[in-house]
Amino acid sequence: MRRVLILGGTAEARALAAELVADPGVRVVSSLAGRVTNPRLPVGEVREGGFGGPEGLAAWLVAEGVDAVVDATHPFAARMTASAAVASASTGVPLLVLRRPGWQEGPGDAWQRVGSLGDAADLLTEPARVFLTTGRRSLPVFSGLAGVWLLARSVDPPESPVPANVHVLLDRGPYTVDGELALIREHRLDVLVTKDSGGQLTTAKLTAARRLGLPVIMVNRPPLPVGVRLVDTVAAAVEWVHG
Template sequence: MSPQSPLSPPAHVLVLGGTTEARELAASLAARPGVRVTTSLAGRVSRPLEQAGEVRTGGFGGAEGLADWLREHAVDALVDATHPFAAGITAHAARAAAATGVPAVVLRRPGWRPGPGDDWHPVDSLAEAAALVPTLGRRVFLTTGRLGLAAFAHLDGPHFLLRSVEPPEPPLPARAEVLLARGPFTVEGEKALLREHRIDVLVTKDSGGAATAAKLVAARHLGLPVVVVRRPPLPEGVTAVPDVAAALARLELG
C-alpha cells in the first residue's frame, strides 16, 4: 500500500491501531492543526491504553466493510499500524485502499534479529513451534499472546508459563500457569522470572519493538533456546515503513 496522492490538511486519517506505534502516530497527528485522526481498535483488550483523537472499537466486516467506512467517513488516508501478526486485517486494509483509492501506509516496527550468544530456532507457525518445543525443554515460557494457544493444547508433557495481557481462553495445555502482565519489561525482571519458574525454553513471536525484547536478552544471558515464530508476509505489492517519522513522511506530514 502506498499513497496515490499527497495528503494536505484539512484531512481525516484512519489509523488501524493496537500497537505502541499506532498510539504515537495518533498523538502526532492529533497535535497537527487541521488533521482529524480516528484510531480503530479490534476490541480484544478490555482496558486499552488511552489514545489521542477519536477512537472506534470493533471490526469493519472485512475489506468491503472497511471500504464502505472509508467512503462514509470521508477518510483521506489509511495507516495500518496493527500488530505484525494481524495478517487478516492487513490484507483487508490493502484491498479496501485499492477499492477506494484512499492513500495507505503500513507501519511495522522492525523485527528482532539474533545476536552473538543467541540460540534461536526460527519457525513459520505456532504449529511448528509446538512440534519443536518438546525437543528443547520441559518448562516453557510461552509469550505468543492469548490467541493461538490451542496450537499447544495437545502437549501434556511440558509445563507452560503463559504470559498475556488478557486472560486466555481454552483450550490450553494441560499443565499451564497463567501470568497476566503488560510490558515494558526489564532484563533483570525477565531473568528473575525465568529463574523462578525454572524455564528451559522460551517461545515467542517476532513482534519486534523494545517493550518485550528484554526476554530475549534474558534468555541469551541464561543460555536458553528461543523458538521464534516468523512474521507472516505482507500482501503482494505492499511495503512497510519502520517508524512513525517514516509514516508521517509518507503521508507528506513529516
C-alpha cells in the same frame, strides 16, 4: 482538512496519532480491534470494534470520506492488514503499513526461526518447561503436548478451560531484564517460544534468555500483501501523510 484512519493498537500507532493530532490540517481517527481489556488509548478520536471484513472497511472509508489509511497494527495482525489492502485497492484510498523492525539474533543467542505457531509446537518433542509469550489466542496450538509444561504470559486471560499443564501469568509490558531472569529461574524454564513482534517493550525476555543460555523458538512474521508500501518509523509515516 485531510482525514486519516490509523489502524492501531500498538505503541507506534499511539505515537503517530499524537503527531498527527497536533496538526490542525489533519483529522485523525484511531481504530482499535477491541480485543484487549483496558487498552492504552491514543489521543484524539477513537473507534473500537471490527469493520466487517474488507467490504465493511471499504464502505466505512467511503462513508467517512477518509483520505488515507495507516495500518499500524501488530505485525501479526495479518487478517486486518489483508483487509486494509483489499479495501484500499477497491476504494482508491492510499494505504501505508507502519511496522517496527523485527528482532535480530546477536552474539550469544540460540534462536531457531520457524514459519508458524504450529511449526513452533512441533519442535517441542521432548519434556520441556516452556516460557510461552505468543498471546492468549495461540494457547490451543501448544496445549496437550506430551511432557510439556507451559508458563503462558498474556495481557488478558485465555478462554476456559485452561489445560492442567498450563500456568497463566497475566501481565503487561514493558518488562525488565532482572524481572525476566527471576521469572525464568523461579519456574525453571528451559525454552522460550515467542513471536517476532519487534520493539522495546518485551525485549527483556530475549536478553534474559541470552544470559541464561536459554534456546529461543522465534516465529517469523506473516508476509505482507503484495504491493503495499511499508515504513518502519513514525517519522516516515508522518511524512507520508503530509506528502
